[in-house]
Each structure stands twice: as C-alpha cells, then as structure tokens.
Amino acid sequence: MQIDFSAREITVKLVYYGPALSGKTTNLQSLHDQSSAETRGRMMTLDTRDDRTLFFDMLPLTFTTEGGFAVRVKLFTVPGQVIHESTRRLVLSGADGVAFIADSRSAETQNNAAAFRDLKANLKANNYELRALPLAIQFNKRDLPDIRTDAELAAQAARGKEPVFRATAVKHEGVVDTFLGLLHLTLRSLDKQNDLRGKFGFERRAFLSQVAARFGDVTIEQHLATALTAPGAELSLTEDV
Amino acid sequence: MMHEGPRSPTEPPAMGVVRLEDLVDQAALEELATSLHALFGLSVRFFASDGSLLADRVTEQVLCRHLQTIPGARAQCARTIDVVKRLVPDGKTAPHPCFTGAEYLVVNVTYEQRRLGRAVLGPYLSPEVTSPPPSLLLVDDKLDPADAEALSPKMPRLTRERAELIAAHVQTSLELILFSGHKAWLTSQMHVASVTESYRVLEDKNKRLADAVDRLRELDRLKSNFLATVSHELRTPLTSIIGYSEMLTEGMAGDLTTEQRDYIGTIREKGEQLLSLIKSLLDLSKLESGTMALRKATLDVAVVTEQVVSTLLPTAKKRGVALESTVPKGLARLHADSEKLRQVLLNLTENALKFTPEGGSVRLSATLVAEDIDDDGMGLVLGAAAEERLELRVADTGIGIPEAERERVFDAFYQVDSSSTREYGGTGLGLSIVKRLVTAHGGSIRIEANTPTGTVFVVSLPTAPPSSS
Numbered sequence: 001m002q003i004d005f006s007a008r009e010i011t012v013k014l015v016y017y018g019p020a021l022s023g024k025t026t027n028l029q030s031l032h033d034q035s036s037a038e039t040r041g042r043m044m045t046l047d048t049r050d051d052r053t054l055f056f057d058m059l060p061l062t063f064t065t066e067g068g069f070a071v072r073v074k075l076f077t078v079p080g081q082v083i084h085e086s087t088r089r090l091v092l093s094g095a096d097g098v099a100f101i102a103d104s105r106s107a108e109t110q111n112n113a114a115a116f117r118d119l120k121a122n123l124k125a126n127n128y129e130l131r132a133l134p135l136a137i138q139f140n141k142r143d144l145p146d147i148r149t150d151a152e153l154a155a156q157a158a159r160g161k162e163p164v165f166r167a168t169a170v171k172h173e174g175v176v177d178t179f180l181g182l183l184h185l186t187l188r189s190l191d192k193q194n195d196l197r198g199k200f201g202f203e204r205r206a207f208l209s210q211v212a213a214r215f216g217d218v219t220i221e222q223h224l225a226t227a228l229t230a231p232g233a234e235l236s237l238t239e240d241v
Numbered sequence: 242m243m244h245e246g247p248r249s250p251t252e253p254p255a256m257g258v259v260r261l262e263d264l265v266d267q268a269a270l271e272e273l274a275t276s277l278h279a280l281f282g283l284s285v286r287f288f289a290s291d292g293s294l295l296a297d298r299v300t301e302q303v304l305c306r307h308l309q310t311i312p313g314a315r316a317q318c319a320r321t322i323d324v325v326k327r328l329v330p331d332g333k334t335a336p337h338p339c340f341t342g343a344e345y346l347v348v349n350v351t352y353e354q355r356r357l358g359r360a361v362l363g364p365y366l367s368p369e370v371t372s373p374p375p376s377l378l379l380v381d382d383k384l385d386p387a388d389a390e391a392l393s394p395k396m397p398r399l400t401r402e403r404a405e406l407i408a409a410h411v412q413t414s415l416e417l418i419l420f421s422g423h424k425a426w427l428t429s430q431m432h433v434a435s436v437t438e439s440y441r442v443l444e445d446k447n448k449r450l451a452d453a454v455d456r457l458r459e460l461d462r463l464k465s466n467f468l469a470t471v472s473h474e475l476r477t478p479l480t481s482i483i484g485y486s487e488m489l490t491e492g493m494a495g496d497l498t499t500e501q502r503d504y505i506g507t508i509r510e511k512g513e514q515l516l517s518l519i520k521s522l523l524d525l526s527k528l529e530s531g532t533m534a535l536r537k538a539t540l541d542v543a544v545v546t547e548q549v550v551s552t553l554l555p556t557a558k559k560r561g562v563a564l565e566s567t568v569p570k571g572l573a574r575l576h577a578d579s580e581k582l583r584q585v586l587l588n589l590t591e592n593a594l595k596f597t598p599e600g601g602s603v604r605l606s607a608t609l610v611a612e613d614i615d616d617d618g619m620g621l622v623l624g625a626a627a628e629e630r631l632e633l634r635v636a637d638t639g640i641g642i643p644e645a646e647r648e649r650v651f652d653a654f655y656q657v658d659s660s661s662t663r664e665y666g667g668t669g670l671g672l673s674i675v676k677r678l679v680t681a682h683g684g685s686i687r688i689e690a691n692t693p694t695g696t697v698f699v700v701s702l703p704t705a706p707p708s709s710s
Contacts, residue, residue, distance in 0.1 A: 038354070042416070044424050046428055058427070058549070062354040064354070070354070086438040087431070088440070089438070
C-alpha cells in the first residue's frame with residue numbers, strides 16, 4: 001500500500017492470480033463494466049499477438065469518501081501461462097491482497113493446485129508471509145458442465161481459512177462479491193497495520209457500503225454473505241479490533 | 242509518502258501530488274492548444290494546479306484591446322482574469338462570466354480522478370447576447386457605448402453546450418495522452434524489471450555452471466595424478482619381469498629347452514608390449530598435466546618423414562601394404578621437438594598401416610598453406626601477412642572413419658567401435674597422445690576422408706620463421 005498524506009489518499013494493490021484461462025481478465029472486465037463511470041479508470045491491457053496476457057491487465061478504481069479521503073484500488077492480473085513465471089513474480093510484488101481465480105471444472109483441479117503452489121512460491125520469493133496475506137478464492141465458470149459441486153466447495157471451504165466465492169464472470173455473477181470480499185479483508189489488514197481510522201478518520205464499514213453502492217443496489221452485507229467459509233470465519237463487518 | 246516492502250515495478254516511485262506539467266510535454270500542450278484554436282477560433286490556456294500558465298494559444302479580441310486603453314476597464318479585466326486563473330470547478334467544468342457579456346469555461350484536467358491542472362476556454366459570446374450588457378457599458382465613463390456596440394459582436398460566438406462539448410474533447414484528448422504515457426511507462430518498467438530478473442536467473446545459472454566446471458577440473462586433475470602414479474608403480478616390477486626373462490633367454494640360469502625358450506620369449510614379448518602401453522599412459526598423463534618438456538630445434542620435416550618410413554617399412558611389407566613418403570627435402574623447416582614429431586608421425590602411420598587391408602597403400606605428404614586464405618591478403622600493408630603453415634598428411638586406403646566419429650577418435654581410450662579393438666588391437670591411447678603433442682607444438686589435427694576409401698590425418702603445424710633458419 002502507498003499512503004499519500006498530502007493528497008489524503010491510499011493506493012491499494014490487488015492481484016488476480018490463477019491458472020491460465022481461468023477468467024482473471026474477464027473478472028476485471030466485468031468489474032469495469034459494472035462500476036459507475038466516476039469510479040472506474042481506463043482498463044489497461046499490455047498484450048502481445050500470440051499470447052492472451054503477456055504482462056498484465058490493470059484496472060484502476062477510485063473511491064472517495066465524504067471526508068475527501070481517496071482509496072485508489074489498482075487491480076492487476078498476472079499471466080497464467082506457465083512460462084511467464086518472472087512476470088507473475090514482478091506483478092505480485094507490493095500486492096496488498098490476492099484473489100485466486102480457479103476454474104470450477106473438475107478436469108482443471110490439477111491446474112488450480114499447480115497455480116496455487118506457484119502463487120505460494122512467488123509470494124515466498126517476494127518475502128510475503130502467506131498466512132498474513134488477505135486472500136479470497138473464486139471458483140469461476142459455474143455455468144459450465146462437469147464442475148465441482150456447491151456441496152464440494154462448501155465442504156472444502158469449511159476446512160480452509162479463506163472465503164470461497166462462486167462466480168460466472170462472463171455473466172457478471174459473483175465478480176463484485178469476490179472483489180468486495182477481498183477489499184474487505186485487505187482493508188481490515190491494512191487498517192490494523194496502519195491505523196487508517198486514527199490517521200484519516202477512515203470508517204471501513206461506511207466506506208465499504210459506499211463502494212458496494214457504486215456497483216448497484218446489493219448491500220455490502222449481502223455481497224459478503226455469498227462467501228463460503230469455515231464456521232466462525234464468516235466475513236463480518238463488525239469491528240474486530 | 243510511505244511504502245512497505247520492496248517497491249513494485251508496477252507503481253511509480255513517488256505519487257505525491259501529481260502535476261500536469263510532469264506528465265505531459267509542454268510542447269504537446271501547446272500543439273493541442275493550437276489545434277483547438279484553429280478548429281474553433283477559441284482562445285485556449287492550460288494552467289497547472291497552482292495557477293501558473295503552462296501553454297496557451299490566444300487571439301486578443303479587438304474589444305479587449307480597446308478596453309485595455311481605458312483604466313477602469315483594464316482594472317476590471319485584470320480582476321476577471323485573476324479569478325478565472327484560480328477557479329477550480331467542483332465538477333468537470335465551471336463557466337465564469339466576464340463583465341463584457343462574454344464567458345470563460347474552466348475545465349478540470351483529471352487522470353484517474355486526480356486533478357492535475359486546468360484548461361480555460363474563451364472568452365466566447367453566447368449567440369443570445371445581442372447587445373452589450375450594462376456591466377460593460379457602465380464599467381468606465383471613458384468607454385464610448387458606440388465602440389462597445391461595434392466591437393462586442395466581433396467576439397467568437399459559441400453556445401454553452403458547444404463549449405462543454407469542446408471541454409469534454411479537451412479532457413478526453415489529454416486523458417488519452419496521459420493514458421498512453423502511463424502505459425508506456427508501465428511497460429518499460431516491466432521490461433526493465435523482467436530483464437533484471439532474467440539477468441539474475443542467468444547469473445545464478447552461470448555460477449552453478451562455473452562451480453560444476455571447477456569440480457570437474459579437480460576430478461580430471463585427480464584422475465591424471467592417479468594415472469601417473471599407477472603407471473609408474475606398474476613399470477617398476479615389469480622392468481624386473483622383462484629383465485629376468487631376458488637373462489633366462491640368454492642361458493644365465495642354465496640351458497633351456499626349445500619349448501622353454503619359446504615360452505619365455507612370449508613372456509618377454511608381452512612384457513615389452515605392456516611396458517610400451519604403460520609408457521604411453523605416462524606420456525598422456527604428462528601431457529595432460531603439462532609437465533612434458535619439449536626440446537625444440539629447427540629441423541627439416543623431410544628428414545623426419547624419411548625416418549618414419551624406414552622404421553615402418555618392414556611392418557608394411559609384412560602386411561602387404563605399400564608405404565611411401567613424397568615430402569621433398571627442404572620443403573619446410575619446423576621449430577619442433579624432433580623426437581615428439583617422430584612419435585606423432587610414427588603413431589599416425591602405424592595406425593594407418595593397422596587399418597589398411599593387404600594391397601592398400603599408406604602415403605605421407607606435405608604442403609605449405611597460407612593461413613586465413615579467405616582474407617584475400619588483407620593487412621599485408623601492416624606487415625600482418627598471413628602466416629604459413631605446414632600440412633602433413635598421412636593418407637591410407639583403409640576402412641575410413643565416419644564423419645560423426647572424427648572428433649571423438651582423439652579422446653583417450655576411444656575407438657570407433659569396440660569390436661575393432663579385438664580385430665586390430667591397440668589401446669585407444671595413440672591418437673589422444675598425438676593430438677596433445679600436436680597441440681603442444683601450436684598445431685592442430687583433423688581428419689579428412691580419402692577417396693574412394695580410407696582416411697587422411699592432417700597435421701597442421703606453424704613453420705619456423707625464416708630468421709631462425
């Protein structure tokens with residue numbers, strides 16, 4: 001995170017990670033399409049001829065509170081293709097939170113696992129503590145046949161630590177849920193480390209409600225409730241300081 | 242400004258307050274102002290966030306020029322301009338009226354919702370204004386209302402809506418410039434970062450390779466030492482075996498039967514073979530460790546080839562193979578160790594005889610070759626004329642060596658196929674010793690095919706400089 005005291009703003013970097021073709025860019029595209037015009041910036045895609053993502057996509061979103069405090073969120077995707085190892089490592093550096101976009105199809109289970117191991121290795125290379133990193137998992141492509149069932153995901157989420165979201169990014173389903181879930185986790189962690197409330201009078205709950213409003217009528221509570229989590233790890237907005 | 246952990250290449254080094262003047266070239270702003278001015282006949286000014294002028298393209302209106310000559314109007318004009326310069330719109334744009342009835346439109350220049358600076362369009366006059374307003378007529382007693390009536394309509398005419406469209410166009414153009422700049426910046430940052438990363442990975446690999454090479458060198462050195470020690474230890478008892486069998490043959494331990502003499506003869510013969518093998522091993526290890534001393538002298542190569550032919554002529558006759566040397570006396574002088582050169586040629590010739598069937602031939606020849614023949618004599622003027630080399634050829638009509646094997650035959654203990662060891666004998670050391678001896682003389686060795694069948698070993702050696710003859 002970058003804090004700019006003179007401009008009263010923070011810049012938060014969120015990285016969408018996952019195997020090739022799991023829908024990371026589609027997630028960003030969908031967020032871009034669903035967010036209000038004053039929120040979204042121009043989506044930047046650095047690409048090449050023969051590859052879907054050479055470097056990355058970047059979508060800047062800006063949210064300003066009534067108190068004039070600005071939160072700039074920069075969303076990045078990493079290239080999923082195995083050969084772009086070093087690009088993934090570079091994009092990951094400085095990330096405040098990670099959304100892992102998995103492919104729901106049963107046949108992709110191995111690829112999901114490999115990409116997650118790759119994420120762990122690259123976090124380690126960037127001197128991150130995986131345990132301390134805000135992480136949300138999204139199972140995308142729920143509209144396809146032969147996918148892992150809701151019951152399977154729920155059972156697994158119940159054993160895991162991070163919230164699991166279900167999405168169909170091409171239909172704008174679950175994309176905002178995932179984003180807000182990750183933003184919630186990330187801001188909670190940043191607030192703890194940097195005392196944003198003390199320094200800027202930043203109210204997380206009110207802020208997240210405002211952010212949710214930029215994407216439509218669904219409240220932040222309703223968004224967060226879509227997550228599958230372990231018992232006791234539900235995403236809650238009650239202050240847990 | 243604060244940042245945690247290593248700085249990411251995807252973030253600019255310091256955000257702080259972002260300023261238009263840092264992001265866009267002043268010349269680009271001026272070009273934009275000029276093209277807008279040409280398109281709409283409208284004065285355009287770009288201001289930094291702090292109100293300082295960055296670029297402009299202005300046509301002074303005749304009315305304004307006239308007002309400048311009237312003190313009261315001049316003061317009013319200065320006040321208006323001062324306000325416009327400092328006006329920061331809350332939203333995207335804000336109009337500001339001029340006392341002349343005209344209007345300015347102030348446009349926020351933003352990127353990613355950051356206000357970087359402002360553009361000011363105008364003055365322009367709404368088409369609805371048909372006569373000068375009281376604010377103009379009453380600004381100063383010295384202003385003649387007739388002048389105001391006459392000059393006012395010469396202002397550019399523009400509706401507010403149209404001005405807003407132009408403002409949106411200005412904002413979009415600037416945003417595109419900023420976006421492209423930002424994108425190029427990010428791309429170059431990523432390129433630099435990934436090149437740095439690749440360099441680091443490569444350095445890592447290089448280090449591991451260098452370590453591996455060091456380890457292999459050490460192993461190679463150990464192997465050579467071992468070879469030298471073992472050969473030396475083998476030679477000592479073998480000398481006794483040969484010596485005693487010699488004494489027995491000479492009858493120093495009493496008379497022998499014919500059969501006993503034959504047996505002992507075989508023991509001695511095999512002992513000699515073993516000894517010569519051990520000697521080659523010793524030579525090899527000396528050559529590998531670089532401890533073999535060369536006693537160089539200037540010599541005529543023909544003398545050496547003659548000696549080799551005469552030494553091996555009996556063997557050749559026994560095998561029914563023709564052997565001859567066509568090297569003329571005085572062809573070339575070499576600065577070499579005659580003993581070692583002889584060994585090279587003996588080895589090659591013996592080898593050639595061994596692999597040539599009855600009725601075949603082995604021929605020694607020599608030619609002088611100018612080095613770097615492709616240079617076309619360039620550099621002659623600098624005294625850097627191509628050096629001459631002597632190429633010694635040992636050509637046989639034997640079984641030949643497949644092209645793929647030609648490099649490897651010089652490796653120690655290598656034979657083209659192991660079945661040939663049984664058929665032709667030999668240890669596979671001869672050629673590796675030859676190669677090392679030639680290299681020690683600053684020469685090189687290669688293999689060519691003989692037509693229609695057979696092999697040519699070509700030894701290329703530097704000739705002795707004329708002064709040393």
